[in-house]
Amino acid sequence: MKEVSYMDIHNEGITAFESDMFVHLHDSKLLIRYDSNLIAFKRMPNVQEFSKTEKYLHDYHLERNQKHLKFTFPPNEKIEKEVLAKLIREGYDIGFTELYTINPLNFPKVKKQPEIEVVPVSDSELEDFLALSYQQDSIYGSEFAARKRENNKLHFENSKFWQVLAYYGGIPAGGLEIIIQDQTVEIDGLFVLSEFQRKKVAAHLQQLVMESFPDKTVILVADGEDTPKEMYKKQNYQYAGFRYEAVKVLPNN
Template identity: 35%
Template sequence: MEVSFRNINIFAQVERETELYRHYQLDEVKDRYDSNFIEFLSTPTLSELQEAMNYLQHKHGQSGRQFLKAVFPQDEDIPLELHQYLLTNQFEIGCLEMYAIEPEFFTRELSRPDVTIEFVSSKTMEGYLAIHYQDAQQWGEGYAQAKQAMLKRDFEQKRKAQIVALLNGQVIGSVDVIESANTAEIDNLFVLPAYQKQGVGTKLQQFVMKQYVEKTIILVADGDDTPREMYTKQGYTYIGKQLNALKTSLD
């Protein structure tokens, strides 16, 4: 199956759509960068970029959001003129990479027999929330609290599958899965720092592969910190990249 960034779930509503871009917004978590941004459908000119960012700044200023984010078309580089404008205006340029795999090709290497993987239940919900609260605090207490509420609603409304890794009954890692007709998207994969690089993440993924054997498994990772060798070793195929620009303060 052919996949692209179009197959990646955007957890937000479309606030505005033009021929040039879509403006996504999520009032549920106002400070979530990945849910409040402009996605360009084609590479803008400098004046188009400026106009779009002025619009977004006005909208974010009205709602109390203190950041701007723009996402550019898949596999297209940002033209030099736009790149210079963004850097001059305190934007950071980032890159996401997309990977995909058919479950049968994922590594069969045995991993952590002492770790149990299961879907989140009322018994494990507290531990699941606790590790995500710990991780989210790096972006501020307000964001961490809002994310907790969002994860609870995900569970109550079954908006996604939530999976945990347990060691001696304690939650040490988790992953969410967003299912569509033909794909299952791995999202929010997280392992507590003390247990990272010890096979826990691999075992979480192996569980996903068994549960969604008829789907193409997809994921997006930070291109600046992507363990490409690990994904290749596990059997993933590189699909493409997507550049973005983020400004974290409107002061």
């Protein structure tokens, strides 16, 4: 199985600019999505380098009416102390993600429950998937949810992406999207509606992925401070590294 790093993680943004220090990713289709409109540092900046890069991104985003700044830092490295102090002083939200991998053969078998049906999304399930995803994405605002809906439609037409939907008692309950690469399959956007949580819906969703791609390494990124990562550990996912990130919402002028 492939040895995985953050370099294997899919990003919707395209490279707007690259230097020896960072890659600037930009997604013109979804300007308000933080995760595809950001600067990813290739090496850890000092405070002067960060300030210069911050101004560059600030000016770039303001020109396009984008109201956020996001930076990711090199994997498995702590943020330099002076940079960290600046981020805290200027009101950035600082967090980290963790990368997990699994050989599908190591995923614990889930006892099938008759009330749970998990299916790859086809034309007949697409509207259910779009409506359920819109409901989930609405926590980030109606504009984001509407734009994400259009993005999901594009992904449905793209063979690189595969959308999966779970029904509980015939009711849409959860879903996920996967990104298919040569040697990996990335689970993205796994969610289960609150009323259907703790009913093994997430496990059934993942099991379909494992059964469908037994010869690929399955990967996912978890919020380092959220509880779902504990579920992944219990399911035999292996920890493969961490990455710090910082986000700030710009004030309206």
